[in-house]
Amino acid sequence: MDLRTGVCPLCQATAVHVLDGALGQTRLPISAVGKAVITHYVCTHCGYTQDFMESPKDRGKVAEKWPHVTPGKPAP
Numbered sequence: 001m002d003l004r005t006g007v008c009p010l011c012q013a014t015a016v017h018v019l020d021g022a023l024g025q026t027r028l029p030i031s032a033v034g035k036a037v038i039t040h041y042v043c044t045h046c047g048y049t050q051d052f053m054e055s056p057k058d059r060g061k062v063a064e065k066w067p068h069v070t071p072g073k074p075a076p
């Protein structure tokens with residue numbers, strides 16, 4: 001379960017808030033020429049946060065350009 005459900009997976013509170021396009025957007029540089037929109041979720045009860053790159057197009061660019069992390073082998 002993640003914060004996008006509106007319920008905090010850590011404390012089960014429903015005090016979940018989101019920063020999306022309405023208040024402004026955070027953009028994460030994903031390559032020399034591109035930036036991806038990041039949506040932030042915060043549980044205001046316990047402080048847990050999660051970020052999501054919602055655009056499949058942006059995720060595709062990351063999959064193309066960023067090194068893959070092999071399960072069981074932490075990235076350097």
Ligand SMILES: [Zn+2]
Nearest residue numbers: 008011043046
């Ligand atoms: Zn919480």
